Amino acid sequence: MTAASDARAAIASHDTSDLAASVLTVAGVRAAIIPVLDRLGASAKDRERERDYAFDDVRALAETGIALVGIDAAEGGAGGTIRDVTEVVIEVARADSNVAQALRGTFLIAHQVAGRPDLPHRETVLTRLRARDLFAGTANERTGAASGQTTTAARRDGPDWIVDGEKYYSTGGLYASWFSTQALTEDGDILRFTVPVDRAGVERLDDFDAVGQRLTASGTTRFTAVRVHADEVTxxxxxxxxxxxxxxxxxxxxxxxQAGIAARALDDAVRFVREKARPIKHSSATASVEDPYVRQTVGAIAARAQAARAVVVLAAEQLDDLRERSGADLRSAAAAAAVHVAQAGVIAIESALTAAELLFDVGGGSITDRELGFDRHWRNARTAANHNPRQWKQSVAGAYHLTGQEPPTTGLF
Incomplete structure (x- = not known):
């Protein structure tokens, strides 16, 4: 079983002419990413241990047009739905959740292009996506000020701006060609801007040091007298x-x-039991694959992986349903969908954490060998879960169901 086995199953029923066509299709992209995901899955544990970024394979993923899934074919995209995008993300995370997290900024900007005809500089961004460029960005700072406060400063210099400051959690920054963030002007206005990462004064630091997601390139981006041209600012x-x-x-x-992490925990459990595990002394089985307790544990992991995938895919369909709505109907449905996504996040997080823990119950002491790197699944799931705590998601959902209170529009739940 490989980390990309779901992708192979998904494309098996499609006409193979799609794969050879020059026009992008969802099936074609999913076929093209399979060998890249296999390489990423095979090297993930060693790269994390050695802090070795997958620059070549991430570039190879970008070249498949992966970020164009969900963008209309008439605009040079592969077409497809939010569910299609989500399933691709799960596949990437199953191979290497660090890479999936690092690509988040690119997929977020692609989603905006697909769903917002009023997006500032939309044609410019779309051109960059078609060129297979990657994006990163964050508004987060580590200044000691209140969360969400911007201290990065922008001052006028003729028609342009000069920006000084630091941003943290710059997820995917080392892989990206473009970086988007915001700064505070002398008049107290917030400006958003996007600049190339090789612009003079932009410095990307590999200083992210969490227990998990170590290769997501989520460290500091420093701006020292960076010139931002007027047409780069919104x-x-x-x-x-x-x-x-x-x-x-x-x-x-x-x-x-998280769903991808749970799926990978299942892959690793199955592989370990088949290839390496030995029955414990008191087992009635002669092989671990026949041990009823090992079977029960693998079944429990599989159930968690299935639950995580199911709730995520269902939530994606809720977001797809918003595309044809407008007015008050859109607002009502969008609030419900936001709560649905929050609830899916709770289940996905809990499923990934449980699956990653249960993985160790299919073997004895040898399954904890650092060489296997199985601890990374729990560490990555735990770190990703801390971006937006489950308690907040649950509280927002509870308020909605009990009183009809709309969820916050900040997105941070």
Whole structure:
């Protein structure tokens, strides 16, 4: 069993002419990423131990057009739904959840392009996506100020801006060609901007040091007198978008990463039992694959992996359903979908953590060998879970069900 086995099953029923066509299709992209995911899955444990970034394979993933899944074919995309995008993300996370997390910024901007005809600089961003560019970005800072506060400063210099400051949690920054963030002007306005990562004064630091997600390139991006041209800046407007819950897909993405981790825990459990495990002294079985307790444990892991995938895919379908709605109907459905995504996140997180823990119950002491690297699944799931705590998701969902209170529009739940 490989980390990309689901992808092979998914494309098996498609016409193989899709795979050879010059026009991108969802099936074609999913076929193209299989060998890359196999390489990533095979090397993940060693790369994490050695802090070795998968630059070549991430570039290979980008070249398949993976970020164009979900973008209309008429605009150079592969077509497909949010569910299609989500299933691709799960496949990547199953191979290497660090890589899936590192690609989050690219998939988020692609989702905006697909769903927002009013997106500032939309044609420019779409051109970059078609060129297979990768994106990163964050507004987060580590300044000691209140969470969400911006201290990065922007001052006028003719038609341009000069920016100084530091951003943290720059997920995917080492892989990206473009970096998006925000700064505070002298007038107290918030400016968003996107600059190439090789712009003079932009420095990307590999200083992320969490217990998990070590290869997500989520460290510091430093701006020292960085010139931002006028056409690279968007002033945040005050008008509310048609769907104010714009963060739902970002949260769904995190849940998809968790589903991929749970799936990989199952892969590793099955492989270890088949190839390495020995029955314990008191077992009635002559092979671990026949031990009833090992079978029960693998079944429990499989159930968690299935649950995580199911809730994530169902939540993706809720977001797909919003595309044909408008007005008050859109607002009501979008609020419900945001809660649905939050609930899916809770189950995906809990499923991944449990699956990653149960993995160790299919073997004895040897399954804890550092050479196997199985501890990374729990560490990665635990670290990803801390981005937006489960308690907040559950509280928001409870308030919605009990009183009809709309969820926050910040997306951070």
């Amino acid at each position: 002033t945040l407007g005050e008008s509310e978008p048609r769907n104010p819950w714009t963060g739902s897909f970002a949260q769904l993405y995190l849940a998809a990463v």
